[in-house]
Amino acid sequence: MLKRWDHYLPSEKLRCWVYKGVLPQVRGQVWLRLLNVDQVKARNARKYQEMKEAALASSRDIMQIDLDVNRTFRSHTMFWDRYGVGQRALFHVLAAYSVYDTEVGYCQGMSEIAAIVLMFLPENAFWALAQLMTDDRHAMHGFFVPGFQKLLRFQAHHQRVLQRALPDLRKHMAHGSS
Incomplete structure (x- = not known):
């Protein structure tokens, strides 16, 4: 499917494949394509470096961000490792995003998302984080803006x-067990 991505992109077959789970070996390549990262990155040359510096x-x-x-x-x-390669990379991604999207800035919970993306891309x-947050298809921005x-x-x-499908579980979760 990766070799013929343009053929499969709008297909139900690709959607089913993604929902079944993408193998870790190709997950980064698939996410790169699904999030249109190459196109966005090409339109914004040097922007990430500028955001890191800003x-x-x-x-x-x-x-x-440093604490989280x-x-x-x-x-x-x-x-x-504290201040190791992975932690520094995560810090830079989150810090750059905090000035790239000033409405959100940084919010706890973003570090886990960014870390997972960093593992594969x-x-x-x-x-990839910017696309997840701001692209209309994913629109995670609304999870993190003030007011949530x-x-x-x-x-x-x-x-x-939960109330409709599992009312006893919902009641248990709302009130705890006695």
């Missing part, structure tokens, strides 16, 4: 689904 000079989130990077996936070899993690509108809508929907 973040170090002016991001109000630097201290929180050290708490992110500590059992994964990529993030074991080390050279393109910033643009999209997160609250999803939580309310989850509660309705």
Whole structure:
């Protein structure tokens, strides 16, 4: 499918393949294509470098990012070492994003998403995160903007689904067991 990506892109077959799970060996290549990272990156040459530099000079989130990077996936070899290669890369992606998207800046919870993307797309993690957050198809931006509108809508929907499908479980989760 990767060799004939343009043929499969709009197909139900590709959608089913993705929902079944993409093998770790090709996951980065698939995410790169699904998120259109190469096109976005080409249209924004040097932007990531500029955002990294701007973040170090002016991001109000630097201290929180530094704290959270050290708490992110500590059992994964990529993030074991404080200020190691993985932690530095994660710090740069998050710091750059904090000035790239000033409405969101940085919010706890973003570090785990960025870290997973970084594991599979080390050279393109910033643009993959930007696409996940801002592209209309994925629109994760709404989970992190002040007020968390999209997160609250999803939580309310989850509660309705639980109430309809598993009312005893919903009651247990809401009140705990006695």
